[in-house]
Amino acid sequence: MRVFVLTGAGISAESGLKTFRDNDGLWENHRVEDVATPEAFARNPALVQRFYNLRRGALADVAPNPAHVALARLQQALTACGGALTLVTQNVDNLHERGGAADVIHMHGELARVFCVACGFHWDAQCDLTPQSQCPACQTKGGPRPDIVWFGEMPYHMDKIEAALARADLFVSIGTSGAVYPAAGFVQAARERGIQTIELNMEPSHGSLYFDTAHYGPAGTVVPIWVADLMTAIKLDA
Incomplete structure (x- = not known):
């Protein structure tokens, strides 16, 4: 997957x-x-x-929260079974890496x-x-x-991001407003390719109508639950 x-x-x-x-x-x-x-x-x-x-x-x-740690755990489990988790962030901090994630794509720099x-x-x-x-x-x-990457500048790694999105089976948006492009357009691109889309957020984003499924609440709560459910559904070891 x-x-x-x-x-x-x-x-x-x-x-x-x-x-x-x-x-x-x-x-x-x-x-x-x-x-x-x-x-x-x-x-x-x-x-x-x-x-x-x-x-x-x-x-x-500051320190990574349970959402960062859960995503790293999912990435490691998918990689171990021949799958992949491409982690793209609009954030410029290093909390994903400190939470255990590898190969994080920082589209807005660091x-x-x-x-x-x-x-x-x-x-x-x-x-x-x-x-x-x-x-x-x-x-x-x-x-x-x-x-x-400041306002008016081109985000980094767009070719790599677009290639990974085209290969995905599942698109998940976490903690984003859906107001800043080009990231805000990723969910539409995913839907056009028939990729399942999920939103995990405090509240519906600007692009919420494009998501097949949504779970709302603090990231530190909803992301670990979603990760655990997905790992159970596709029979991944924790």
């Missing part, structure tokens, strides 16, 4: 991470336009770097990675960035920026 799972802010919010959507478009009193666009970085790199330094630092204060606007080099980095930070590849001062 090949399962395609898309996760969004709802699964991370339950671990205590703040989101723009949960705070009326604000995070630490900043508008999206001030900290999450290329124009914002060009206009005020110090503010943008500080914003993401704080978000990166906040990862140390807080723990950096890239250089001067030469395009990408690398892992846990340290704070400033406008004086230097690229290790081309030595450009001020070149490094958070490896985050």
Whole structure:
């Protein structure tokens, strides 16, 4: 069995991470336009770097919740029996990996990675960035920026995501609003291919009418129950 799972802010919010959507478009009193666009970085790199330094630092204060752990368990069980779970997340945290998942596709980038606007080099980095930070590849001062897909930029790994979705037997959306494209369009693409679709969310998303089945409630509750039921149904060992 090949399962395609898309996760969004709802699964991370339950671990205590703040989101723009949960705070009326604000995070630490900043508008999206001030900290999450290329124009914002060009206009005020110090503010943008500080914003993401704080978000990166906040990862140390949170832990994976039962939903992250359950998805990792399902991925491991499917892999062991010749199946697959493709885990695509809109989140930029590392909670899926810390929960035990492997090969997580971060379509909107990662807080723990950096890239250089001067030469395009990408690398892992846990340290704070400033406008004086230097690229290790081309030595450009001020070149490094958070490896985050900002508004107006193309999400990462779209070819890989679309190929995995085309091969899936089941599409599952967890903790997403269904309002941000292209991720919001995945469920429609799945339905057009005849793939079964399931929504696990706090409340119906903008695209709820496209799902065959839905279970609503906290991710830490509904996801482990769904995983256990699926593993029983397809006779997977825990």
